[in-house]
Amino acid sequence: MNIIAIRDRLVERGKIELSDSFTGNPEADALLKDLDKHPHAFVLACVMDRQISAEKAWIIPYRFLQELGEFSMDRLKKLSELDVRNIMSPPKPAQSLHRLVKQMSTNFHLAIQRIGNQYADDASLIWKGNPSSAEVVYRFLEFDGIGPKIATMAANILARDFNIPFADHYSIDISADVHIRRVFARLKLTTSTEASVEQVIYKARTLYPEYPGIMDLSCWKIGRNWCKPDEADLMCGECFMENLCPTAALRPAP
Numbered sequence: 001m002n003i004i005a006i007r008d009r010l011v012e013r014g015k016i017e018l019s020d021s022f023t024g025n026p027e028a029d030a031l032l033k034d035l036d037k038h039p040h041a042f043v044l045a046c047v048m049d050r051q052i053s054a055e056k057a058w059i060i061p062y063r064f065l066q067e068l069g070e071f072s073m074d075r076l077k078k079l080s081e082l083d084v085r086n087i088m089s090p091p092k093p094a095q096s097l098h099r100l101v102k103q104m105s106t107n108f109h110l111a112i113q114r115i116g117n118q119y120a121d122d123a124s125l126i127w128k129g130n131p132s133s134a135e136v137v138y139r140f141l142e143f144d145g146i147g148p149k150i151a152t153m154a155a156n157i158l159a160r161d162f163n164i165p166f167a168d169h170y171s172i173d174i175s176a177d178v179h180i181r182r183v184f185a186r187l188k189l190t191t192s193t194e195a196s197v198e199q200v201i202y203k204a205r206t207l208y209p210e211y212p213g214i215m216d217l218s219c220w221k222i223g224r225n226w227c228k229p230d231e232a233d234l235m236c237g238e239c240f241m242e243n244l245c246p247t248a249a250l251r252p253a254p
Contacts, residue, residue, distance in 0.1 A: 006187055006244050008244060013218035013240060018161050022056050028062035031071065038071055039124035040115050046154045047111045047145050054100055060097050060108075063087070067167035069116045073112070073121040081109040107145035114143060125154075127164050149175050149197075156213040169211035176200035179223025180216065186227055186247040 022032050029135040031041045038114075041061040049057040063254070065071040067087050079087075084106035088097045119125040126139045133155055134232040140151035152173045152234045158164040159172060165173075174180060176197040184200050190206070226235040236248040 002244065003207075005187065006189065006241070007215075009037055009229070009241060009244060010215040010218050011208055011211075014160075014214040014216065017217040019157065019217065021055075021142060023059040023062070025059060026061065028059045031062050031065060032058060033123055033162070039122065040073055040112070042121045042158075043115065043126065043154075044111055045105050046140065047143055048098060048104060049150055050100070050104070050145060051144065060088075063097055063115070068136060073116060075233070076112045077121075079109065079112070081106060084109045088231070094156075104145065110144045118142075119187065125141050127158050127166075130165050130167050132167045132171070133159075133169050136166065137171050149177075150171070152213060153216075155229075156216055160214070160217065169213070170209065172211060172213035172217045174204040174213050174219070175202050175233075176204075177220070179227075180219045181246075183219045183223045183227050185244065188246045197232065 005160045015202050022029050024072070031038055032045055033042075035042060038061075039065070044057040044061050048060045061071065064076075064087060068075055086099060088098065088105045089101045106234065124195060127136050136155045136158070137148075137151045140154045146154075152171070153175045155166075156171050156175070159166055159169060176184075180202050181190075181195060181197070184190045184203065185195060190199055190203055193250070195203075201212070204215060206251065208214060222239055227238040230235055234247075234251070236242045236245065236251060242248045
């Protein structure tokens, strides 16, 4: 097995991979990508990304836009926490924007206040000015409800998808979710199929210390699309890692 070749291909793919869609809704995606006029939409979507599908979490700012008719910081700052909760939880429970309505309403409201008070209503100040990756991750960590996984994911998306310049990329870790942990195990980058999140993070740092997170999206797409949990469902023939993957090499020929 050639670990260097595996790393190099994941890095190469990571440099060209982009998120296909944040929400599956073009109008919602346009709001999230509007870092000039609505940078707070991106930040608030990150705050919402917890214990629900990413697509459902990231569409929440757009749902507020639909309800309010606008998504300016001036309008958002006028919302009380109860206002936020009422929008998050429509009359029909099945229409709730999040499964943790009370907690995430609080986090959403606090995030608006932080953007207003600490960043003078301009969330892009979180990443403007060529800051270090560690500083950007730290600033996201200051928001209630954002942990290391989402903070590094946010910095990674800004660097990779939006070409935001950072002084370095050392602190942009891989976001080791279930898909990425499975792919690392199948590629034999980790020695255990039960490798912890921390083990995967540090392995990625070992493999490519200058930008560990550059392998994130390529690994996530492999796990989401082809490297299924059940080995009977593996789609190795469609995966760009097939000829380097030790697991694929052990499978019988079709």
